[in-house]
Amino acid sequence: MSHSLHDLGLVPFFTQQLADIDLMQERLGRVSAVQRSKMTVLCESTEHVVELSSILLQATAVERPTVGDWVVLDTSLSKIEQVLERKSLFKRLGAGSHQEIQAIAANIDILFIVTSCNEEFKESRLERYLALCAEAGAMPVIVLTKADLSDDVDSYVRRARSTQAGIAVEITNTLDPATLDGIRSWIGKTTTVALVGSSGVGKSTLLNSLAGESLTATGGIREQDKKGRHTTTHRELHILPTGGLLIDVPGMRELKVADIEGSLGTVFDDIETLARQCQFSDCQHDTEPGCAVQQAVEDNRLDGRRLLNYKKLLRENAVANASLAEKRAQDRGFAKVVKQGKKIKQMKGEH
Numbered sequence: 074m075s076h077s078l079h080d081l082g083l084v085p086f087f088t089q090q091l092a093d094i095d096l097m098q099e100r101l102g103r104v105s106a107v108q109r110s111k112m113t114v115l116c117e118s119t120e121h122v123v124e125l126s127s128i129l130l131q132a133t134a135v136e137r138p139t140v141g142d143w144v145v146l147d148t149s150l151s152k153i154e155q156v157l158e159r160k161s162l163f164k165r166l167g168a169g170s171h172q173e174i175q176a177i178a179a180n181i182d183i184l185f186i187v188t189s190c191n192e193e194f195k196e197s198r199l200e201r202y203l204a205l206c207a208e209a210g211a212m213p214v215i216v217l218t219k220a221d222l223s224d225d226v227d228s229y230v231r232r233a234r235s236t237q238a239g240i241a242v243e244i245t246n247t248l249d250p251a252t253l254d255g256i257r258s259w260i261g262k263t264t265t266v267a268l269v270g271s272s273g274v275g276k277s278t279l280l281n282s283l284a285g286e287s288l289t290a291t292g293g294i295r296e297q298d299k300k301g302r303h304t305t306t307h308r309e310l311h312i313l314p315t316g317g318l319l320i321d322v323p324g325m326r327e328l329k330v331a332d333i334e335g336s337l338g339t340v341f342d343d344i345e346t347l348a349r350q351c352q353f354s355d356c357q358h359d360t361e362p363g364c365a366v367q368q369a370v371e372d373n374r375l376d377g378r379r380l381l382n383y384k385k386l387l388r389e390n391a392v393a394n395a396s397l398a399e400k401r402a403q404d405r406g407f408a409k410v411v412k413q414g415k416k417i418k419q420m421k422g423e424h
Contacts, residue, residue, distance in 0.1 A: 075118050082180070082263045082318050087143045090157050100146045104138050104153075104179075105310040112153065114144060115310075121146065126154045135164060139176035140308040140320055141265060161210035163267060163322075166329035172396045174331060178267045178308060178320045181211045183259055187270035187279065188215065188233075190223035197382040199236045200340055201328055202269060204386060207336030211267075213240060214259060218275035220246045235376070237340050245279065253282055260317035265310075267320040280321050285314055330386060331393035341383045343375065358384070 081103045091097065102116035114121050123146060129137055138144050138156045145155040160180045167173045184206045188194050199215060206213040215233045220226045226244060233242045243259075246252045256279070260266055268276045311319050338345050344366060348356065352363025358380065359367070369375035 076115065076312055078117055079263065080312055080316075081115055082265050083143070084263055086160055087157050091145075096145055100148070100150065102144060102146060103310065104140055104142045104144060106307065107138075107140055108307055112138060114146065114153065116146070121150050123150070124152050126152050129153060129156070133173070134167075135162075135174040135176045137176070139179050140310050141179040141181060141267075143180065163205060163209040163211065163269070165205060166331040166393050166397075172393075174397070177322060180265055181209065181267045181320065182264045183266045184209065184211045184213050185216045185256070185259075185266055185268050185279075186213055187218060187268055187274050187276050189219040189274040190217055190226055190229045191219060193271060193274055194229055194232065196232055196236050196378065197385075198271070198328075199233065200379070200382055201330065201386065203237050203240070203340045204330060204333050204336045205328070207339040208333045213237070214256075215240055215242045216256065216270075216279065217242065217244045218247075218279065220244045220252070221248045235379075238342055245275070245282075247275075247278065247282075250282070257283065257315065260313065260315075260319075262316035264317045265320065266317065267322055269322045272323070276321060280311065280319060283313055283319060284311060329393060330390050331397060333386070333390050337383070337386060337390070341379070344380060344383050347375065 078097060078101065083097075083101075083103075088094070088097070091101070097117070099116065102114040102121070104112050105115045105120070106113040110124060111122055112125075114123055125137065126147065136156070138153055139162075142159065143157040144153045145157070146152065147154045161182070162179050163177045163181055163184065164174050165177060167175050184202075186199060186202045186206070188199060194217075203213055215236070217226070217229055217233060223229065230242055230244065234240055243255045244252060245256065260283075268280060270276055308320060308322050311321070313319055344358075347366045347369050348358065350365035351358070351361070353361055356364050356366070358364055361367075366375065366380060370377045370380055
């Protein structure tokens with residue numbers, strides 16, 4: 074498939090970072106897929122499977138290139154030697170005990186948060202995605218799928234809109250192709266969209282519908298436990314035939330947060346506005362007297378579930394940040410020891 078840099082979403086934000094504009098002719102490209110140590114980079118009408126330079130191999134996980142990054146290849150076109158400054162970055166804390174920030178997708182304009190009109194729908198999960206989206210610097214749009222299987226779509230729309238003030242909500246129905254028009258209206262010629270959500274909610278079906286062809290396998294939600302099957306196994310950037318780009322992100326079992334202090338105020342603006350009316354500035358919104366937040370819950374002006382999730386994300390974020398700070402301190406200490414060891418070895422060699 075022939076493509077230009079413009080087709081890949083190249084805008085002045087990135088070209089202005091190039092000291093030598095001639096790099097655009099051959100060495101500038103965009104990462105379209107990451108698989109272990111290899112990366113696929115799309116350049117002007119060509120693509121290359123490349124490795125990382127030695128410097129990038131030593132960089133932290135979040136500093137290494139990910140899907141959506143604009144990069145500069147070396148003269149042999151076999152390695153990435155530079156990653157351009159990112160316009161946005163969707164990231165999460167590594168799953169399990171691996172305490173490291175992971176880059177999921179870069180330079181996203183719009184994040185489609187996909188959920189389905191059934192038991193899979195959970196406001197608390199949507200609020201988690203919205204917080205990560207605000208931190209990423211992208212615009213969120215909640216996409217409700219499988220509307221044709223629900224008898225009360227309006228209730229799902231109301232619940233989705235309750236997760237963040239002014240949030241855009243789109244509805245899709247696999248039996249009515251016209252419902253995709255609202256989603257397509259968000260995607261401009263150079264717009265990059267990422268699809269995120271649990272496995273089985275219809276991300277792959279949505280991707281295939283927007284592309285007009287089968288780009289990835291589809292799977293449903295298991296009836297016995299309402300959990301999805303993994304169909305997308307890796308992140309990949311797709312060029313849409315009508316213009317724009319779309320990144321499909323595999324369903325993530327764990328979506329841990331870190332470094333989201335600022336973005337929580339975007340998602341939970343109602344709670345933080347109420348908090349400013351509390352009697353005590355350090356109010357924990359629990360049993361303190363004069364708590365405006367708890368009063369709003371009692372008066373049914375604020376959903377108690379929403380307050381619990383806000384407090385949960387605050388705690389999780391604080392624990393994650395403390396762990397990250399400790400790990401960074403350990404890494405600096407280890408690097409210092411290694412540096413001192415090398416210096417001693419050099420001094421012995423001189424003698």
